[in-house]
Amino acid sequence: MFGLIGHSTSFESARNLARSLGFEEYADGDLDMWCSAPPQLVERISVTSPTGKRIEGAYIDSVFVPEMLSRFKTAKRKVLNAMELAQKNGIDITALGGFTSIIFEDFKLLREQQVRATTLDWQRFTTGNTHTAWVLCRQVEENAPQLGIDLRRAKVAVVGATGDIGSAVCRWLSQRTGVQELLLVARRPQPLADLQQELGGGRILGLEEALEEADVVVWVASLAQASSIDPSRLRRPCLMVDGGYPKNLDTKAAGDGIHVLKGGIVAFGSDIGWQMMEAADMANPQREMFACFAEAMLLEFEGLHTNFSWGRNNITLEKMDLIGAASLRHGFQALALETPAPVPS
Ligand code: NDP
Structure with missing residues (x-):
């Protein structure tokens, strides 16, 4: 069985979701009430791959909302309690969605393996x-050419x-895609220098300078709020793949040669018949x-009951190959730009 641990994008959307699911006491509760609320197994799901294999899973809402990020103990408790609930329900492989994996890493929850009677x-x-x-990476490779951007001659900024x-995207784009130049953006200088050394290239730039030079921008910074950018300073055409959760980019940036694509989103080949994505601002x-x-579904389809993605900066190209092949085999497609612009002659 696969599991998904998620949360709402804001306290307001969480309350609306609670109302729509019939959890009236949550819908009316204040943030303090939500802070002490336990996780909920909201939905059970069945998914059938084009290969014919059928898997069962469950969605667990951690009852965390981004407004709790500053409440260290609450955020930590929310993630650990949701993981405990997944394990107690016998779920073999569960994805930590949204902020939950970032809380797990940043708050060093590896040290907190014991949750009451459960050893995670x-x-x-x-x-x-x-x-x-x-x-x-696939979204960059498939959509940039649609805009007339030749990746072998393109500068690609990775924010985060x-x-x-971000580091896995940099490895892939430099070694597999062969982009002309990577522009590396983050706040702390030492990890940037280490990454540049590992890649054997890439130019370290501030956000503003990188945006002015980039033909493609991949946004994967862990930002609690979207950044607003000045579209007049961007190149045209410019492909912006917004992989952050919540989205890193103010959608007002789109238009007039600037194409914003929702990043890190896939579409399954048929309707799943679930409720949980209704509140996640998905087009379909x-x-x-x-x-x-x-990824949790893919690991279940493949019978890979293991912490496939774990820790920080451990993602190899071989693992990306493996999960990418599984993604295609089981009927997932990376989201593309809605109406491809004509390629300039
Ligand atoms: P990490 O915490 O590992 O990395 C965050 C990166 O962002 C670091 O490079 C960090 O470097 C940089 N960063 C943070 N703040 C800023 C800032 N203000 N300006 C520039 N760089 C910044 O996060 P992950 O790689 O795990 O996740 C990245 C994003 O992807 C998150 O928003 C996450 O929610 C989203 N995500 C999306 C998924 C999906 O399915 N679509 C799945 C999982 C995650 P530094 O601190 O030095 O600035």
Whole structure:
């Protein structure tokens, strides 16, 4: 069985979701009430691959909302309690969605393996970041040419380059895609220098300078709020693949040669018949989902009950190949730009 641990994008959307699911006491509760609320197994799901294999799973809402990020103990408790619930329900492989994997890493929850009577078995959990990184790279490779951007001559900025997903995207784009130049953006200088050395290239730039030079921008910074950018300073055409959760980019940036694509999102080939993506701002919530969630499904389809994506900056190209092949085999497709612009002659 696969599991998905998620949360709402805001307290307001969480309350609306609670009302729509019939959890009236949550819908009316204040943030303090939500802070003490336990996780909920909201939905059970069945998914059938084009190969004919059928898998069963469950969605667990951690009852965390981004407004709790500053409440260290609450955030930590929310993630651990949701993991405990997944394990107690016998779920073999569960993806930590949204902020939950970042809380797990940043708050060093590896040290908190004991949750009441349950010893968490790390093998049962995955961040889903390998599939997310693979999907983002595929979105760059498939959509840039649609805009007339030749990646071999393009500068690609990765905002959040030193992160778990960002560093994997950099490795793939430099070694597999062969982009002309990578522009590496993050705040801390030392991890940037280490990444540049590992890649054997890439130019370290501030966000503003990188945006002015980039033909393609991959956004994978862990930002609690979207950044607003000045579209007049961007190149045209410019492909922006927004892989953050919540989205890193103010959608007002789109238009007039600037193409914003929802990054790290895949569509399954048929309707799943679930409720959980209705609140996640997906264009087609019956088919679309975060790539990290899809990773748990893929591991279940493949019978790989292991913490496939774990820790930080461990994502290899070989693992991206493996999960990418599984993604295609089991009927997932990376989201593309809605109406491809004509290629300039
Ligand atoms: P990490 O915490 O590993 O990395 C975050 C990166 O962002 C680091 O390079 C960090 O470097 C950088 N960063 C943070 N703040 C800023 C800032 N203000 N300006 C520039 N860079 C910044 O995160 P992950 O790689 O695990 O996740 C990245 C994003 O992807 C998150 O938003 C996450 O929610 C999203 N995600 C999406 C998924 C999907 O399925 N679509 C699945 C999983 C994650 P530094 O601190 O030095 O600035």
